[in-house]
Amino acid sequence: MNSLFLINILMALVWAAITGSFSLPNLLFGFALSALALSLIREQVGTVGYMSRVRRVVSLFLLFLYELVLSSISVAKLVLSPRMKLNPAFVAYPLRVDKDFEITLLANLITLTPGTLSVDVSPDRRILYIHAINVTDEEALKRDIAEGFEMKIMEAFR
Template identity: 55%
Template sequence: MTFLMVNVLLMLTWAAVSGSFTIPNLLLGLAVGALSLWLVREQFAAARHRVNPVKLLVLTAVFFKELSLSAIKVALLVIRPDMQLRPGIFAFPLTLTRDFEITLLANLITLTPGTLSVDVSEDRKTLYVHALDCHDPAAEKRAISTGFERRIREAFPL
């Protein structure tokens, strides 16, 4: 059942990103989701019993909220005539320990406009993030920690 629910979430994400909720596009999203899950089937099988479906939906909702807010923020930054950008890279201390969780966090950060995951330290305790406007790295770290990172821990409990 978890496989089906994750595949449906992937399908809906596909439709939202492509901007088309037609039947053929939904079927294509379902096929791409199934292929993606098949490619990571061993990792998925290991984590399958530890997924909280409600919290996974909350994580998805938080991602779409952050996606929207970040897109608006970046748009407002770039249309300003003076464009006062302060790009920078900051080190985000990870509390997530599993590769799947770290990869998910890095991907969610990269998919959010204005931020990009650059690297993970060899000991997997630090994620380096580039921000388009990094005037307050502490606030960026707090936002990631209380947003995506916390929601990932809740959706995939140990």
């Protein structure tokens, strides 16, 4: 998988060299174009798994964007309300992911989402401590994380 990703990057750099522009949009276009080329010959070079992983990573990114918009609106409503009724809480979230990369990615996605902050991971790496500014139902928050970010991370990187 890693070698195919490097081939994809190399092909994008070759594209940029041929076109004479190393701008970010041109590099991204070259990356997409080389991914398309690899998908056309996927059976010959063994990129079937690579292409499905790309789709799953894009799905995770789109979920993050969706959650970012929803939580931004929710936090804006809280801040702009005259009485600002907050229910802050620390939540001990039981982790299903176990690799350092997956735990770090989950913690960062939670922190980047407005209204939540990853505070710490237990020494045995089984509990992620999260602070949220408005928790009405702790179990619903845990379920949202488990069925959202954590599930998408496991789909994309396992």
